[in-house]
Amino acid sequence: MSFDLRPATTGQDALLAGQYRPISSHLAITPPVSVVIPAMNEAENLPYVFKTLPNWIHEVVLVDGNSTDNTVDVARELWPDVKVVEQRGKGKGDALITGFNACTGDIIVMVDADGSADGNEIVSYVSALVSGADFAKGSRFANGGGTDDMTFIRKLGNWALCTAVNRKFGARYTDLCYGYNAFWRHCLDKIDLDCTGFEVETLMNIRVVKAGLKVQEIPSHEYLRIHGTSNLRAVRDGIRVLKVILRERSNRRALRSRTHHSPMLDSVRGEVS
Ligand SMILES: Nc1nc2c(ncn2[C@@H]2O[C@H](COP(=O)(O)OP(=O)(O)OP(=O)(O)O)[C@@H](O)[C@H]2O)c(=O)[nH]1
Numbered sequence: 001m002s003f004d005l006r007p008a009t010t011g012q013d014a015l016l017a018g019q020y021r022p023i024s025s026h027l028a029i030t031p032p033v034s035v036v037i038p039a040m041n042e043a044e045n046l047p048y049v050f051k052t053l054p055n056w057i058h059e060v061v062l063v064d065g066n067s068t069d070n071t072v073d074v075a076r077e078l079w080p081d082v083k084v085v086e087q088r089g090k091g092k093g094d095a096l097i098t099g100f101n102a103c104t105g106d107i108i109v110m111v112d113a114d115g116s117a118d119g120n121e122i123v124s125y126v127s128a129l130v131s132g133a134d135f136a137k138g139s140r141f142a143n144g145g146g147t148d149d150m151t152f153i154r155k156l157g158n159w160a161l162c163t164a165v166n167r168k169f170g171a172r173y174t175d176l177c178y179g180y181n182a183f184w185r186h187c188l189d190k191i192d193l194d195c196t197g198f199e200v201e202t203l204m205n206i207r208v209v210k211a212g213l214k215v216q217e218i219p220s221h222e223y224l225r226i227h228g229t230s231n232l233r234a235v236r237d238g239i240r241v242l243k244v245i246l247r248e249r250s251n252r253r254a255l256r257s258r259t260h261h262s263p264m265l266d267s268v269r270g271e272v273s
């Protein structure tokens with residue numbers, strides 16, 4: 001089935017032009033959805049990942065982190081139209097930023113390549129976005145979510161960091177360091193990502209609050225990584241996340257004190273309240 005991807009002016013126009021993508025028996029949408037998959041040596045897991053991706057998505061962008069297995073060949077075999085982007089830098093954050101820049105869809109969904117995310121949940125994320133949210137943030141701890149993959153120590157660390165973000169930035173998150181999220185592409189202009197590692201989700205979660213974007217949490221279930229070993233190191237990456245929280249907090253303080261002393265900057269006050 002092929003779709004006309006030109007933007008619709010009204011629902012009626014879109015209907016007549018055949019721009020709606022049927023999503024389920026009760027939902028059709030017009031915005032094209034891109035799925036970004038950061039992958040480093042995930043060839044064995046990709047069959048499970050692609051198996052659950054809905055056939056109505058507009059494109060899959062796989063960001064290859066210099067894999068030494070046949071990640072790229074497997075991806076091309078499973079999804080012939082996959083857009084493969086070779087990562088120049090290092091780290092999951094760098095991979096995601098590279099992938100976002102390569103997307104052509106209006107909605108972008110982030111999906112890990114280790115088999116821990118169920119592509120059937122994408123409809124919940126997209127539904128939240130087309131219903132008015134700017135950022136659909138997956139949560140393993142919202143009612144209906146869950147995880148098979150977190151140790152007690154990781155849960156504790158995630159809870160402590162999430163509590164810190166809620167207190168410092170006035171958010172009401174139930175989860176922080178989770179890789180399954182979706183957003184309208186215009187959010188990228190407002191959050192201006194600049195990081196390289198596993199702190200990327202935390203940075204996004206903080207910046208969407210600071211930018212005053214409308215965030216909706218989506219209950220999500222994280223399954224066990226199927227093959228291979230995690231690239232995350234709890235202590236090293238936990239410290240990176242903490243540093244991001246402190247840096248974002250001090251940037252906010254610095255901006256606030258500058259605006260208190262400079263009438264020229266009064267206009268930006270509302271944005272950093
Ligand atoms: N392209 C690219 N992908 C990466 C890099 N680091 C991690 N990834 C991918 O990012 C996703 C998440 O990484 P994981 O190692 O599963 O980390 P995690 O999900 O936080 O940890 P676990 O819960 O233990 O699985 C996976 O799809 C990885 O292949 C990188 O440097 N480059």
Ligand SMILES: [Mg+2]
Pocket residue numbers: 112114116225230
């Ligand atoms: Mg994982």
